[in-house]
Amino acid sequence: MSKPNFIAITAANCPTGSRQGALEEMAHFAQECRESGAVRVTYGSVISGRHPGALIFVQFFDDLTGFESVMNMIPKSSAYSRMIDSHAVTPFSRNLFRGKPIEFEPKLEPMPKYLMLTRAHRTSLDEAEMLGLLNKTASVFKASGAQTMRMGQVLTGSDLGKYMLGVTYPDMSAIERTYDALAGNADYAQLVNGVEIDMRSITKIAGIL
Structure with missing residues (x-):
């Protein structure tokens, strides 16, 4: 894809x-x-x-x-x-x-049921460092059940320059497994220490085309 x-x-x-x-x-x-x-x-x-x-x-x-x-x-x-x-x-x-490169092979079946959006801005990391750490954690998301993973930076609209991470899941238990696994991950700890998260929400997906 x-x-x-x-x-x-x-x-x-x-x-x-x-x-x-x-x-x-x-x-x-x-x-x-x-x-x-x-x-x-x-x-x-x-x-x-x-x-x-x-x-x-x-x-x-x-x-x-x-x-x-x-x-x-x-x-x-x-x-x-x-x-x-x-x-x-x-x-x-x-x-x-504007999309940013994340190495994550999507799994689109069955249709994901939940989308978690996390918005943040960089504090002590430059963009290359932030994306490098995020890519290192992509395997943790994947192994825990995440189905797709996308990152974008605001180009127009509100919150210019901030980043949004969107991850889809098949069920709530996959979300729980993911964040349990990330809690003990050194790369994720370094990532969250270098950004400031100001929004995280879960959307129940009604459809994907």
């Missing part, structure tokens, strides 16, 4: 009573995004961390032309219009990230 160069993450508020209908429309909208230039789309709702109950929509792109194509499609999308008009979905954040 090719590794996308850009990632767009959109977060939106949605009334509890409209969430199921909104998620169904997100499935239609995700298909439109795939047809318009996104190489992969993951979406769901936040269950822990900041903004519980918010909807999350993650798109992956090979280049910014694909992102531009999706942005041009949105005003014409009936699924997007229904999310806004019929289900009261209100986007409050859309950040564009």
Whole structure:
């Protein structure tokens, strides 16, 4: 699988009573995004961390032309219009990230059920050191059950320059195993001592296209 160069993450508020209908429309909208230039789309709702109950929509792109194509499609999308008009979905954040190299062979079956997003900024590490340490811990994530692992740096939107790590899992027990294993890992300890984490949340995945 090719590794996308850009990632767009959109977060939106949605009334509890409209969430199921909104998620169904997100499935239609995700298909439109795939047809318009996104190489992969993951979406769901936040269950822990900041903004519980918010909807999350993650798109992956090979280049910014694909992102531009999706942005041009949105005003014409009936699924997007229904999310806004019929289900009261209100986007409050859309950040564009430039992908960073992580050596991790993805496992896409069965479909991951949870996405953990961790946001941080560098303090005492330079980028090469940070990515080197993260790559050293990738095998720990993999052995504990993680299915995909992506890193991006904010290019546009809020929190410019910060980094976001996204890791998917098949179940909660895999998340628990991962962080139990990382607790005793020297490379991970050095990594977290050189960055400041300011957000970690878990999204329950509703669909991946």
